[in-house]
Amino acid sequence: MKKQKKFILQEKEIPTQWYNIQADMVNKPLPPIHPATKQPLTWEDLAHIFPAECSRQELDTEHRWIDIPEEVLEKYKFYRSTPLVRAYELEKALDTPAHIYFKNESVNPLGSHKINSALPQCYYAKMEGTTNVTTETGAGQWGAALAYAAKVFGLEAAVYQVKISMQQKPYRSSIMRTFGAVVTGSPSMSTRAGKDILTVNPKHSGSLGTAISEAVELAMTTPNCKYTLGSVLNHVGLHQTIIGLEAEKQMAMAGEYPDMVIACFGGGSNFGGIAFPFMRHSILDGKKTEFIAAEPESCPKLTRGVFQYDFGDEAGLTPLLPMYTLGHQFKPANIHAGGLRYHGAGVIISQLIKDKMMHGVDIPQLESFDAGMLFARTEGIIPAPESCHAIAATIREALKCKESGEEKVILFNLSGHGLIDMTAYDQYIDGDLQNYSIPDAEIAKNVAELEPIIK
Amino acid sequence: MKKQKKFILQEKEIPTQWYNIQADMVNKPLPPIHPATKQPLTWEDLAHIFPAECSRQELDTEHRWIDIPEEVLEKYKFYRSTPLVRAYELEKALDTPAHIYFKNESVNPLGSHKINSALPQCYYAKMEGTTNVTTETGAGQWGAALAYAAKVFGLEAAVYQVKISMQQKPYRSSIMRTFGAVVTGSPSMSTRAGKDILTVNPKHSGSLGTAISEAVELAMTTPNCKYTLGSVLNHVGLHQTIIGLEAEKQMAMAGEYPDMVIACFGGGSNFGGIAFPFMRHSILDGKKTEFIAAEPESCPKLTRGVFQYDFGDEAGLTPLLPMYTLGHQFKPANIHAGGLRYHGAGVIISQLIKDKMMHGVDIPQLESFDAGMLFARTEGIIPAPESCHAIAATIREALKCKESGEEKVILFNLSGHGLIDMTAYDQYIDGDLQNYSIPDAEIAKNVAELEPIIK
Numbered sequence: 056m057k058k059q060k061k062f063i064l065q066e067k068e069i070p071t072q073w074y075n076i077q078a079d080m081v082n083k084p085l086p087p088i089h090p091a092t093k094q095p096l097t098w099e100d101l102a103h104i105f106p107a108e109c110s111r112q113e114l115d116t117e118h119r120w121i122d123i124p125e126e127v128l129e130k131y132k133f134y135r136s137t138p139l140v141r142a143y144e145l146e147k148a149l150d151t152p153a154h155i156y157f158k159n160e161s162v163n164p165l166g167s168h169k170i171n172s173a174l175p176q177c178y179y180a181k182m183e184g185t186t187n188v189t190t191e192t193g194a195g196q197w198g199a200a201l202a203y204a205a206k207v208f209g210l211e212a213a214v215y216q217v218k219i220s221m222q223q224k225p226y227r228s229s230i231m232r233t234f235g236a237v238v239t240g241s242p243s244m245s246t247r248a249g250k251d252i253l254t255v256n257p258k259h260s261g262s263l264g265t266a267i268s269e270a271v272e273l274a275m276t277t278p279n280c281k282y283t284l285g286s287v288l289n290h291v292g293l294h295q296t297i298i299g300l301e302a303e304k305q306m307a308m309a310g311e312y313p314d315m316v317i318a319c320f321g322g323g324s325n326f327g328g329i330a331f332p333f334m335r336h337s338i339l340d341g342k343k344t345e346f347i348a349a350e351p352e353s354c355p356k357l358t359r360g361v362f363q364y365d366f367g368d369e370a371g372l373t374p375l376l377p378m379y380t381l382g383h384q385f386k387p388a389n390i391h392a393g394g395l396r397y398h399g400a401g402v403i404i405s406q407l408i409k410d411k412m413m414h415g416v417d418i419p420q421l422e423s424f425d426a427g428m429l430f431a432r433t434e435g436i437i438p439a440p441e442s443c444h445a446i447a448a449t450i451r452e453a454l455k456c457k458e459s460g461e462e463k464v465i466l467f468n469l470s471g472h473g474l475i476d477m478t479a480y481d482q483y484i485d486g487d488l489q490n491y492s493i494p495d496a497e498i499a500k501n502v503a504e505l506e507p508i509i510k
Numbered sequence: 511m512k513k514q515k516k517f518i519l520q521e522k523e524i525p526t527q528w529y530n531i532q533a534d535m536v537n538k539p540l541p542p543i544h545p546a547t548k549q550p551l552t553w554e555d556l557a558h559i560f561p562a563e564c565s566r567q568e569l570d571t572e573h574r575w576i577d578i579p580e581e582v583l584e585k586y587k588f589y590r591s592t593p594l595v596r597a598y599e600l601e602k603a604l605d606t607p608a609h610i611y612f613k614n615e616s617v618n619p620l621g622s623h624k625i626n627s628a629l630p631q632c633y634y635a636k637m638e639g640t641t642n643v644t645t646e647t648g649a650g651q652w653g654a655a656l657a658y659a660a661k662v663f664g665l666e667a668a669v670y671q672v673k674i675s676m677q678q679k680p681y682r683s684s685i686m687r688t689f690g691a692v693v694t695g696s697p698s699m700s701t702r703a704g705k706d707i708l709t710v711n712p713k714h715s716g717s718l719g720t721a722i723s724e725a726v727e728l729a730m731t732t733p734n735c736k737y738t739l740g741s742v743l744n745h746v747g748l749h750q751t752i753i754g755l756e757a758e759k760q761m762a763m764a765g766e767y768p769d770m771v772i773a774c775f776g777g778g779s780n781f782g783g784i785a786f787p788f789m790r791h792s793i794l795d796g797k798k799t800e801f802i803a804a805e806p807e808s809c810p811k812l813t814r815g816v817f818q819y820d821f822g823d824e825a826g827l828t829p830l831l832p833m834y835t836l837g838h839q840f841k842p843a844n845i846h847a848g849g850l851r852y853h854g855a856g857v858i859i860s861q862l863i864k865d866k867m868m869h870g871v872d873i874p875q876l877e878s879f880d881a882g883m884l885f886a887r888t889e890g891i892i893p894a895p896e897s898c899h900a901i902a903a904t905i906r907e908a909l910k911c912k913e914s915g916e917e918k919v920i921l922f923n924l925s926g927h928g929l930i931d932m933t934a935y936d937q938y939i940d941g942d943l944q945n946y947s948i949p950d951a952e953i954a955k956n957v958a959e960l961e962p963i964i965k
Binding site: 059060061063065066129132133134144162164165166203206207225226229230232233234235428431432434435436437472474475477478480481484 | 514515516518520521584587588589599617619620621658661662680681684685687688689690883886887889890891892927929930932933935936939
């Protein structure tokens with residue numbers, strides 16, 4: 056066998072622009088609205104807490120291509136391009152005629168795709184005179200990426216990490232500290248929001264909702280401090296399109312074009328990152344590609360959520376966003392894929408789902424780890440629990456190809472490695488994991504009081 | 511700045527042969543000898559516990575180039591080539607005129623260079639009809655690599671891990687289990703050797719010596735089972751030359767040739783891997799390159815050891831090897847660089863030290879972590895505690911260049927990442943680490959009864 060396994064771009068071939076799918080969407084995303092006035096927000100409104108350039112990108116429906124700043128490109132070179140890999144061994148294990156490719160975003164210093172957006176967010180913040188950035192993180196992939204990006208652009212970073220996650224995955228806070236970030240378990244006594252929560256319940260173990268509240272409060276009460284977010288928002292997905300734009304060139308090196316593009320789905324950043332550049336050919340050139348977002352069975356917003364205006368956070372501090380949602384008070388089960396435990400889908404994705412440009416599939420936790428183990432033992436990489444969902448969806452499709460005899464070309468995004476999540480694998484091997492299904496009544500209760508979509 | 515940061519070989523440019531420096535050495539290594547008879551051992555003797563092909567490679571002083579089997583090359587493609595990276599940001603932080611390059615062996619599924627030898631060892635074992643392999647591991651980098659390699663070639667793997675390391679770095683045994691290996695804390699009740707130790711001391715926390723004894727016993731008492739080793743031996747260093755052979759091509763892409771080659775030093779596998787291919791040009795073409803092995807101050811065999819015949823293991827079960835050693839009963843301090851806590855240097859390296867082809871430097875533990883932190887915050891990669899020693903030695907040389915104004919080209923091997931070793935960084939950040947120096951008297955006591963070198 057002398058078949059090519061990996062497809063690698065040289066540094067000078069790394070794309071120099073991000074792709075803004077908003078410019079090409081037939082139905083543009085609905086605007087974020089103010090919770091009290093119900094008026095659409097402008098980029099100037101958003102720029103109170105986000106960097107101004109990110110705020111402009113958030114609402115930009117005009118420019119198809121957005122230049123990646125030279126300084127960000129220089130930092131991208133530290134780990135990009137990432138390899139496109141043909142999963143021959145996985146194909147063999149499945150005995151499938153499908154051609155399976157994956158984009159390996161796990162080969163970077165932080166171990167996930169999150170760094171692709173952390174770098175430009177910190178760069179823009181720095182250029183606009185900001186000295187401090189803050190964010191929240193659950194499992195810690197985003198927090199680690201932000202800590203690193205802040206360091207390389209000379210910013211101070213304060214990260215609020217969900218307290219229970221901090222205890223369960225202590226290595227991720229160690230990584231943040233190594234890059235110089237101040238990491239605080241949330242809820243904490245360092246903010247009004249945190250104090251209020253702890254006064255009522257001193258043993259509160261934290262949630263993404265409490266951490267967002269603390270980070271936003273810090274950004275609003277600290278001079279020269281901006282808030283950053285690792286998924287959900289349009290500008291985050293924009294930055295992540297570097298993944299798909301590279302993959303497009305690499306698939307051409309392999310002489311193929313994907314019939315299916317698959318990624319796991321939390322808020323949408325890694326899915327959009329790999330899918331949007333290929334979707335542009337579906338919109339503009341009539342290419343027939345199926346786009347599949349793999350969400351956890353225990354957090355089924357794409358398949359069982361409603362399309363409504365909802366808050367981005369549990370506490371209800373953010374603008375209202377038009378999205379497929381389970382309701383912002385929905386409490387996802389404590390699965391190991393911490394990055395997928397989010398109640399809503401990003402605004403662009405939600406419109407694309409509504410327009411039937413893509414669809415979601417639900418993956419039970421045990422099926423996700425079955426897939427991750429098979430992948431590790433064939434392709435040699437232990438995947439992040441989040442990425443296991445994409446692998447599981449890929450395996451489903453590859454087995455369908457085995458049934459039908461179709462030689463489909465499947466591309467999925469391996470968003471990160473699982474080296475900091477080994478306790479999850481231990482529990483799987485020891486038989487201590489379980490599935491979680493959600494009763495319809497629980498979803499109905501959570502979405503009952505949401506704001507209807509007003510066109 | 512549009513300078514090239516990374517130098518990447520395409521798959522078809524990956525070297526297809528290993529370089530056997532024994533063929534070019536002016537003074538050949540002395541043979542291993544039998545502890546009782548004092549007679550030199552043949553490859554057939556070694557083949558009782560090692561794969562036959564590895565045993566032949568061990569004593570091969572004739573063939574300069576040894577073909578990498580096609581099946582091993584196919585597996586190498588999973589993660590090779592690895593990038594050669596110009597450390598511009600580190601240079602800037604040091605304000606040095608030196609050009610610093612590093613070979614990034616941390617970008618592979620297992621996170622260190624160990625996989626380069628685990629794959630061929632398992633391949634040869636498989637080809638020779640072996641069904642089971644066994645080994646010992648301390649911190650677990652080698653054990654993880656062996657577990658993976660055994661899985662891809664369809665072998666069963668049994669790994670004895672030092673019990674205290676297993677408790678300190680639980681993620682590494684989780685990784686081994688994910689790849690299907692049976693991991694046993696050593697000393698254990700599964701072998702005669704382990705039972706004897708536990709009978710005397712039920713709370714024995716293990717050492718590399720006890721783990722080697724158990725693994726060797728298992729190999730000798732199990733049908734179709736071979737023993738494998740991750741460093742020290744000549745054939746392990748041979749397999750690792752893939753690192754330097756790639757680096758040689760990549761340095762040519764960068765238009766430079768190293769004035770200095772630096773690697774950390776435990777048994778010699780990653781040092782030999784990057785150094786030997788460049789050393790061949792020193793031997794054959796008169797190139798002037800300085801080769802520096804960075805060992806921990808607490809385990810100074812290269813700088814303060816004696817050149818004698820000594821056992822490879824603490825318990826005295828192996829053949830006698832001619833090496834720079836602190837005595838096989840030397841107990842290295844409990845530093846975090848577990849991979850460098852070994853009493854002796856490999857046979858080839860020892861001869862090269864004696865012939866002044868290379869030299870060692872001692873790095874205190876705190877200096878190693880100072881270096882690792884600076885590297886993480888400039889180049890974005892958290893290095894393994896072992897690799898921190900190479901970085902510290904590189905920084906010393908780069909600062910000398912700053913003094914002298916010399917624009918030297920320095921190449922070091924980043925043998926692995928530190929993501930499984932974050933507790934070490936936590937302790938460093940919290941000020942809980944210390945240096946360990948060794949009194950002369952302790953070294954003298956340990957080497958007093960060694961076998962003299964007989965020419």
